[in-house]
Amino acid sequence: MSTQAFKITTLVATLFFSAIGCSTAFAKKPPQTPKQTVNLNAVTAQGIGQNIGEVTLFDSPQGLTIQTKLSHLPSGFHGFHIHEHASCAPAEKDGKMGAALAAGGHFNPNNVAKHGTPNDGHLGDLPVLNVDGNGNARTTVIAPRLKLADIQGRSIMVHAGGDNYSDYPKPLGGGGDRIACGVIQ
Secondary structure, eight states: HHHHHHHHHHHHHHHHHHHHHHHHHHHHOOOOOOEEHHHHHEEEEEEEEEEEEEEEEEEEEEEEEEEEOOOOOOOOEOEEEEEEESSSOOOEETTETTGGGOSSSSSTTTTSSSSOOOTOOTTTTTOEEEEOOSOOBEEEEEEEEEEEEEEEEEEEEEEESOOOOSOOOOGGGOOOOOEEEEOOO
């Protein structure tokens, strides 16, 4: 190969690989899925207590994904719900102060009459939260009918008792008192 042919080949190769480098430099990055982290605190009728961890919320093809990283909870199954208001403050009900009652009821914009599963009850009805023997909840649950945009300006709640996804024998799955709450901004 002559010197001139070599220079032309080198120039063409340089331009080619430079073009490839430029095109990959300007290639679009895949969009990031928006995530929101919400701090949860213990709640009592006297007010908001210590931080017990956080939940991370983001949209997925299956629905709203909720990853929990919580501690200092009683072991076992607990009712877990999105509530209608962005408050964890105590409030009065029937002449008695109650933990996080300012959060209102379960998020239920469609006025579904009965508490149920994440597939057919109130939109705020989530899968139960399973807390291990050390008081930790490190799990992921899916709310198939929700998106992150649906729950802005609401709260997320952990109840003292479990949740049987029914209003029988006790209302709202039998979850009872509210023991932890976080405001979704």
